[in-house]
Amino acid sequence: MTSDSAQLSLFDALPPAAEPEPAGAAPATPPAAAPIDQARAGQSTLNAHTPLTNAVKAYLQHIATTHLSPHTVKSFGYDLNILMEFAAPQRPVGQIAFRDLENFIDWLQNGRGVPCNAKSLSRRITALKAFFKWLNEIGAIDTDPAAPITQRPVATPLPDTLTDEQVRQVLAAAGELRHHAEQPDARPLLLVKLLLKTGIKKSECMALKLEHIDLSNPDEPALWIRYQDPRYHRKERKLRLEPAWAALLQEYSAQYQIAHALFPCTARNLEYVLAEVGQRAGLPKQLSFEMLRWTCAVADRRAGMTEETLRHKLGLSEERWHEVGPKIEKLAAPPL
Structure with missing residues (x-):
């Protein structure tokens, strides 16, 4: 009940009488409604x-x-x-x-x-x-005519993931680029290890800034996933990084003179980086952000991470998890 409609008790002071408005005075402007009321x-x-x-x-x-x-x-x-x-x-x-x-x-x-x-x-x-x-x-209609309609889910194939051996091959290929005799490049290994550990999306990767990386505890470095749009604040989360990744970051930052954005390039550029690593590793399919994200999710589930924790780690809504979760379970399950 609001104060306008509340009844006064015997212990309440009576409100002061309204003063009459001066003759010719303009009527008071009512306060604007709050956004939620609008x-x-x-x-x-x-x-x-x-x-x-x-x-x-x-x-x-x-x-x-x-x-x-x-x-x-x-x-x-x-x-x-x-x-x-x-x-x-x-x-x-x-x-x-x-x-x-x-x-x-x-x-x-x-x-x-x-x-x-x-x-x-x-x-x-x-x-x-x-x-x-x-x-x-919202009360516009009394009954929902679409409620009896049954959804018709689309059967999509399971996504491609890396085997343990392929992960080793990918890391080795990225490591070779890091120690290249003529043009050493730490970026491929930094990117691959980041995606395999965190499972972040391409768009989240491209939005990363140095300020999102927490190196205050060398034994437990962390990564903050931030969203500027308030609608996606529920997707914000703090993810673990490998301790050795911090040294790799320092090496990469020196090579590329990183000052603000972690990857000051286009997403397409990083896609080319991953594709080259995959080719060097001899993968049958092109290495991609999505493949590394699914590989991370499957590895975490096999390691015993709960479904709810994994859902939060991947930044997925409950609705989206209904589709993604069963696929992860199938991929993480042992052979029959």
């Missing part, structure tokens, strides 16, 4: 009679402020625009029923005249379910 006010205007196009616009504005990536927001917007193409933009959201959505899914596959592969269909069903669930949660 957002709620915007959502409360949606109801069963709201045209689909207005509801979609409000939903996209809402998810743009969440942890979803800009790519996901853009994809959901594209998918919901296709729904408007089928159902008409001005149709009230309260008139869209489960049968309509079933017909929409069938139209995507058979009637639209545009190919819709399994992955696209799965994402569009996800967008539908998320949109109508949100409308139901």
Whole structure:
């Protein structure tokens, strides 16, 4: 209960009487609503009679402020625009029923005249379910017509990882570049060891700065993964580094005159670095950020790291873990 609506007790002092406003004075300007109240006010205007196009616009504005990536927001917007193409933009959201959505899914596959592969269909069903669930949660519609729709997960192959022997070959190849007689280069080994130990993504790697590296305890150096965008603060985490990595960092910093960004180059440049290491190691497939990330995850799981700890280490949401976790389990399991 707020102070405006609270009842006074016998022990409360009476509020002072309001002073009359001087003649001709302009009326007092009411205080601006807090952002959260403004957002709620915007959502409360949606109801069963709201045209689909207005509801979609409000939903996209809402998810743009969440942890979803800009790519996901853009994809959901594209998918919901296709729904408007089928159902008409001005149709009230309260008139869209489960049968309509079933017909929409069938139209995507058979009637639209545009190919819709399994992955696209799965994402569009996800967008539908998320949109109508949100409308139901904010009270715009009484029932969620998309709730009975079953998701159709896409069966994707297991990712490529390195065997223990291949890891040794990769480290040896990167070590050869470090001690090259004509042009010694510590960067390949620094990068490979960083990715094998931390399992960070390419984008996280490119965002690293020297200030993110904690060498205060030589026996337990650490790496902070930071995000400037507040929507991704939940992904921030502190990861262990190998003690010997600190000396490698010093060597690399001297060679490349590192002052701020850990890798002052493009992501494509580092991809070439990994590709060259993989070729020197004789790998059958190209060495990549993704391959080293999965190799790290599988090694940690085999070493006994719990699923929850590993999920946090990789910076994954619970939703994303539902897809990634089982794959890691299969890759980490002993042979049958």
